[in-house]
Amino acid sequence: LFAAVEMAPRDPILGLNEQFNADTNPAKVNLGVGVYYDDKGKLPLLRCVAEAEALMQAAAKPRGYLPIDGIAAYDKAVQGLVFGADSAVLAEGRVATVQALGGTGGLKIGADFLKRLNPNAQVLISDPSWENHRALFTNAGFAVATYPYYDAAQRGINFEAMLAALQAAAAGTIVVLHACCHNPTGYDLSPAQWSQVVDTVKARGLVAFLDMAYQGFGEGIAEDGAVIQQCLAAGLDFFVSTSFSKSFSLYGERVGALSVVCGSSAEAGKVLSQLKIVIRTNYSNPPTHGAQVVAHVLSTPALRAMWEEELAGMRVRIREMRQALVAELKAAGVSQDLSFVTRQKGMFSYSGLSAAQMQRLRSEFGVYGVDSGRICVAALNSRNLKSVAAAMAAVIKG
Ligand code: PLP
Ligand code: TYF
Numbered sequence: 173l174f175a176a177v178e179m180a181p182r183d184p185i186l187g188l189n190e191q192f193n194a195d196t197n198p199a200k201v202n203l204g205v206g207v208y209y210d211d212k213g214k215l216p217l218l219r220c221v222a223e224a225e226a227l228m229q230a231a232a233k234p235r236g237y238l239p240i241d242g243i244a245a246y247d248k249a250v251q252g253l254v255f256g257a258d259s260a261v262l263a264e265g266r267v268a269t270v271q272a273l274g275g276t277g278g279l280k281i282g283a284d285f286l287k288r289l290n291p292n293a294q295v296l297i298s299d300p301s302w303e304n305h306r307a308l309f310t311n312a313g314f315a316v317a318t319y320p321y322y323d324a325a326q327r328g329i330n331f332e333a334m335l336a337a338l339q340a341a342a343a344g345t346i347v348v349l350h351a352c353c354h355n356p357t358g359y360d361l362s363p364a365q366w367s368q369v370v371d372t373v374k375a376r377g378l379v380a381f382l383d384m385a386y387q388g389f390g391e392g393i394a395e396d397g398a399v400i401q402q403c404l405a406a407g408l409d410f411f412v413s414t415s416f417s418k419s420f421s422l423y424g425e426r427v428g429a430l431s432v433v434c435g436s437s438a439e440a441g442k443v444l445s446q447l448k449i450v451i452r453t454n455y456s457n458p459p460t461h462g463a464q465v466v467a468h469v470l471s472t473p474a475l476r477a478m479w480e481e482e483l484a485g486m487r488v489r490i491r492e493m494r495q496a497l498v499a500e501l502k503a504a505g506v507s508q509d510l511s512f513v514t515r516q517k518g519m520f521s522y523s524g525l526s527a528a529q530m531q532r533l534r535s536e537f538g539v540y541g542v543d544s545g546r547i548c549v550a551a552l553n554s555r556n557l558k559s560v561a562a563a564m565a566a567v568i569k570g
Pocket of ligand 1: 206273274275276277302350355383385415416417418423427428
């Protein structure tokens with residue numbers, strides 16, 4: 173039966189983890205996968221999460237099946253966070269939100285629904301993008317192409333080319349956009365650039381699918397979600413996937429959501445019924461624990477304030493690491509201007525290093541980043557910073 177099965181390629185990023193784990197270099201540093209570690213190099217358990225769990229434990233409940241679309245209080249809390257609690261679109265009942273298995277699950281439910289809705293649409297993702305975007309929409313049955321994004325020479329975004337590609341896209345084209353903290357480059361659009369993108373999406377009849385996996389890691393919760401307000405103001409129907417993996421440090425709990433903004437509450441009701449079919453025929457209904465934690469934190473003022481503070485702490489620490497990395501590289505004798513690292517947002521930095529340089533970092537120094545030059549700044553800390561900077565300086569200087 174399985175004689176003809178071929179070995180599938182490893183995930184380029186998760187595969188790096190296996191290589192890292194096998195490396196016996198005691199000085200090894202993992203800057204590959206996008207995970208936030210604290211200054212001690214530990215994966216944090218947020219205090220707001222621990223407190224919510226303690227409260228839940230004290231009032232432990234039996235575990236029945238959840239509704240297909242998840243915990244109602246969770247979906248409502250997600251809507252409040254993403255769209256603003258007193259947003260008109262919520263009062264009008266125009267948003268269909270379902271609990272999902274992480275941000276990936278939200279993307280997948282959206283992709284499967286879109287495939288039923290508009291099977292011949294093309295999907296455009298940024299060049300480059302999170303590799304799973306391509307894989308996920310391809311597996312959902314779509315033809316996936318890219319719109320220009322990263323401009324290596326400018327150390328930024330080739331915005332004119334991006335906009336031109338969107339202007340040339342056929343009506344109905346699904347455009348996957350990183351709402352904030354672009355993965356992998358770290359370069360985000362300015363509010364004025366977003367406004368042009370939103371206008372183009374509207375004028376050309378494109379379908380915006382916003383992937384929000386890092387809300388709160390860029391400038392702040394509201395700032396990072398500002399593009400959502402622009403889409404609402406433009407009157408678009410659009411998709412938003414939400415991930416709490418990073419912002420709650422709940423990676424393994426698989427907590428996320430999909431929200432679909434519709435033209436009316438009647439439409440939202442019908443869309444929700446379709447999303448439920450996608451869910452039912454894939455995994456029936458979602459798990460309880462992580463969503464209960466997040467719902468609890470978001471809807472309890474004291475825990476919510478604690479979360480916002482802890483999230484701000486992560487954001488500020490990453491920023492400090494960006495500045496410190498630039499300073500250390502300079503101190504290590506790198507003469508080129510690397511200040512672009514501090515203009516980037518979120519967990520990642522496109523360092524500009526070549527694949528050969530990234531491979532040297534791994535083999536000679538035990539510093540693991542992605543061959544594209546992407547490093548996870550959120551894995552730098554005051555202990556490993558100097559050795560990482562020294563290794564990077566060595567390969568940059570040749
Ligand atoms: N989208 C982007 C851009 C990501 O970087 C990630 C990272 O994991 C995800 C989605 C998926 O998030 P999750 O782990 O919650 O599925
Ligand atoms: O880009 C990253 O590192 C994170 C984590 O298939 C990740 O988004 C990477 C690859 C993958 C799933 C998650």
